[in-house]
Amino acid sequence: MLTKTLTRRHFLSTSGTAVTGAMMGAAMPGIANAGADVITAQKKALVFVMLDGGNDSFNMLVPNDGVAYDVYAKTRSNLALSKGDLIALEHADKHGQSFGLHSAAPELASLYNQKRLAFVSNVGPLVDRVVKEQFYDGSAQLPLGLLSHADQFKHWQTSRPDMRKEEGWFGYFADELQSSRSAHEISMNVSLAGHNTVQNGKKDLPYSITDQGSVGLVTNEDKAAMEDGLTESLNGLLTADPKGDPFKETYLRLTRDAQAQHETFSAAMDGIDVPGRFPVSPLAQQLKMVARTIAMSDRLGLEQQTFFVRYIGWDHHDQLLSTHARMLSVLSQALGAFQTALDEMGLSDRVVTFTGSDFGRTLTSNGSGTDHGWGGNTLVMGGPVAGGRIVGDYPVLGLGDDNPLDVGDGVLIPSISTDELYADLSLWFGVRPEALSSLFPNLHRFAEPGDRLGLFG
Numbered sequence: 001m002l003t004k005t006l007t008r009r010h011f012l013s014t015s016g017t018a019v020t021g022a023m024m025g026a027a028m029p030g031i032a033n034a035g036a037d038v039i040t041a042q043k044k045a046l047v048f049v050m051l052d053g054g055n056d057s058f059n060m061l062v063p064n065d066g067v068a069y070d071v072y073a074k075t076r077s078n079l080a081l082s083k084g085d086l087i088a089l090e091h092a093d094k095h096g097q098s099f100g101l102h103s104a105a106p107e108l109a110s111l112y113n114q115k116r117l118a119f120v121s122n123v124g125p126l127v128d129r130v131v132k133e134q135f136y137d138g139s140a141q142l143p144l145g146l147l148s149h150a151d152q153f154k155h156w157q158t159s160r161p162d163m164r165k166e167e168g169w170f171g172y173f174a175d176e177l178q179s180s181r182s183a184h185e186i187s188m189n190v191s192l193a194g195h196n197t198v199q200n201g202k203k204d205l206p207y208s209i210t211d212q213g214s215v216g217l218v219t220n221e222d223k224a225a226m227e228d229g230l231t232e233s234l235n236g237l238l239t240a241d242p243k244g245d246p247f248k249e250t251y252l253r254l255t256r257d258a259q260a261q262h263e264t265f266s267a268a269m270d271g272i273d274v275p276g277r278f279p280v281s282p283l284a285q286q287l288k289m290v291a292r293t294i295a296m297s298d299r300l301g302l303e304q305q306t307f308f309v310r311y312i313g314w315d316h317h318d319q320l321l322s323t324h325a326r327m328l329s330v331l332s333q334a335l336g337a338f339q340t341a342l343d344e345m346g347l348s349d350r351v352v353t354f355t356g357s358d359f360g361r362t363l364t365s366n367g368s369g370t371d372h373g374w375g376g377n378t379l380v381m382g383g384p385v386a387g388g389r390i391v392g393d394y395p396v397l398g399l400g401d402d403n404p405l406d407v408g409d410g411v412l413i414p415s416i417s418t419d420e421l422y423a424d425l426s427l428w429f430g431v432r433p434e435a436l437s438s439l440f441p442n443l444h445r446f447a448e449p450g451d452r453l454g455l456f457g
Contacts, residue, residue, distance in 0.1 A: 038435035039176050043350050045294050045305040046170070046429055047287075048198060051331070051357040052153070053315035056324055056370050057377035058363060058397060061119050061390075062086055064100040072397045075410060079320055079365045089113065093121075093390040104329040107336025111381060115388035116339070118455060122375040122395045122405070123421055124359060124414030125155035127162045128445045135407045147372040147411070149315070152358040157198035159418045159440055169422060169439055170306040171201025173429070177304060178204055183257040186265055186300045190293055192286040193310035206308065207261065209293070211285040213269055216262030268299035275344045276337060283311045284334035291341045294351060304430065314357060318369040331355075339381060348383035352428060354421075355379050363397055363410025375405070375414035378421070384428060386457040392416045416453070419443040424455045 059079065063069055064086050073080040086100025087109040093099070101109045111117035127141045134140035143161030145151025155161040157168040174181075174189050181187070181204070189199035191206040199206035209215070274291045278284045290307045297305055311331060316323055335353065342348040360376025375395070381387070395412055396403045405413045419440040426439060433450075436443055 038432050038438075039173060039304070040430040040432065041177065041303045042430050043297070043303050044429055045297075045307065045351045046425060047290055047307045047309065047351060047353040048170070049283075049287075049331075049335075049353060049355045050153075050156070050193070050308065050310045051314045051355055052310050052312040053149070053357070054152075054359045054361055054372060055314045055355075055357040055376060056316055056320060056361040057357070058360065059320070059324060060102050060105070060328060061121070061377045061394075062100050062102070063097055063394065063397070064088065065097050068097060068397070071402075075363045075397050075399055077365045078368075079370065091115070091388040093394060095393075097394065099390065099394070102325065102328050104325040105332035107332040108379065111336065111339060112388055116383065116385060117379055117381040118385055118387045119390050120378050120380060120416060120421055120453070120455075121390050121392040122360075122412060122414055123378055123392065123416040123418060124375040125152065125159065125161035126414055126417040126419070126446065127442060130413050132404055132407060132413065135413065146374065147359065149358050149372075154197050156356040156358065156418060157196065159422050160442070162442065166197060167200045167202060168196075168198030169426070170199040170206075170308070171204060172439055173201075173304065173306060173431075174199070174204035175201040184260040184264060186261055186268075186302070188302050188304055189306045189308075190290075191308045192289065193308055196308050196310075199306060199308055207265070209265070209289065211282065211289045213289065214262045214265040216259050216266070265300070268296045272296045272299075274341050276341045278337045278341070279330070279333045281330045281334060283309070283330055284337055287334050287338040288341070291338060291345065291347070294342075294347055295345055316361070316369045317366065317371060320369040335381060342383075350383075352380065352382035352384060352425065354381070354425065356418075360412060363399065363406070363412070371409070373411045374407075375412040380421075380425075380455055384456055386455060391453050391455060417442070417446045420446050420451075420453055421455075423447070424453045427452070428456050 059081060062081060063072055064083055069083055081102065085103045087103055087106060089099045089101055089109060090113045108117060125143045127143055130140045130142065143151065143155055144164060154164065158165045159169060170189050174187055178188055187204055187207040189204065189206040191199055191208045192211065194208050196206060269292065272292050272295050274288050278288045286309050290309065294305060297303070313327060338353065339348065342351050355378050357376060357378070360373040361370035362373045393415055395405050395415065399406050399410055405415065407413060419442055423436050423440060423443055426436065427433065431439065
C-alpha cells in the first residue's frame, strides 16, 4: 500500500499536518450558504499567488508621464526608479496616462502589451467607502487590524475585513460544488502553501501538495531492514482494528482517507508532462505543478479548480531597491513560464491567475525601505482577461493635502475593494450574480447590482 518514495523525515513532518487539519475541519464554522446550484460547473481554474509581506506595488507599476512621474519621484525620494529604466507599457489608462513597469519584470510587461494581463490599481480590503475626513475623525468603519500583517493577510483571503474569519471564498466554491465528495476524492481546492484560509470552507478543506506532487504515508525506497520494518508497521496501522476506541477510529479513518487521496492523486499524475523551461525558483516549480494538476483535472473528476500559492518575503522595511528587484524578477519569470506552458498545453483560455498581498506600502521612504500601507496595485493574467489596461483610477502619488487618499506618510485609502475584484473573478468562474451578496456581503457598499470592473471585457 505504501508506494511513493520519500524519506521518513518528510513523512513525519507532513503526514500529521494533513490528518490534524482534517480532524479540525468538522468543527469549523462556514460562510453563509447561498443555496443549491449557485455555481455553474465548467472547466476553469483560478490561481491565487499571494505576495506575502506587502508588495511595494507603486514601485512595480509607475506613471511615466512627465508631471505624474515628477510627483512620483518627489514623493518616493531616494526610492524612486529612474524613468529611463522603466519598461514602457503600450496601452495607457482610461485617462490617457501612460505607465512603465519595473525593469525586473519584462515577462509581465510583454503579457500586458499582448493584452493578456491587466493591473488593478489601488485595491485593498474595505468594509465601506472611506474618505479622508472620516478616517481622521474616527467615523469611518475600517478593516480590523488595519496595517497588521496577520489581519490584512487574512482579509485578502476572506474579503470580510469587518470580522476575523477562518473560511474564504474558494472554500465556498468547494462547499457548493463538492458537497457530496467522498473521502477518497481530491478537493477542487489545491494548495501549494499548506493550510490556508481562502480555501477553507464549512465542509471542505484544501488538498495540500508540494512542487513534486502529493505526500502520503511513505517510506524510503532503501530496502534496509529498518525501512522494511517501518513499511510493515505503517501497513499494520492502516489495517488495524481500533476495537471501539472512538479516537483511534477517527484517526485511522482520516489516515486511511489521506493515503487513499495520495494514491489517487499520484496515479492521475502519471504521464502528465508540462512543456517549456521553468526557472529553478520554488515559485516557478510550484506553478509548474499547478499547470500539471490542471492538465490532469479530468482524471481527478474535476471541472473547476482553485490553487493557492505563497511567495514569501515582500516585507521590505529596508534594502527595498535591491530586494524588490530580485523578487519581482522571480515573480515575472515564474508567471511568464506558467502562462507559456498553459498556452502550449491548450489550457490558457480556462485559467486566470491573480496576485494579492497583505497591503500596499507607504509612498514615503523610511531610509532604505517602506512601511506598512493599505491600497496597492495587483495583477490579473490569463487568456480570458481583457488585458493591456489599468483597471480603476491610478492614484495621485503626492502627499498630504495634494492627495485626497493619503492618510499619512503615503498610506493610501483603496479606491477599489477586494470585493469588487473578487466579484469579477467569481462571475468568470461560474458564480451566478444572485449569489454574490452571500459570498461578499459588503459588495453592495461599493457597487450597484450589475456593476463590474470589466476584467473580462
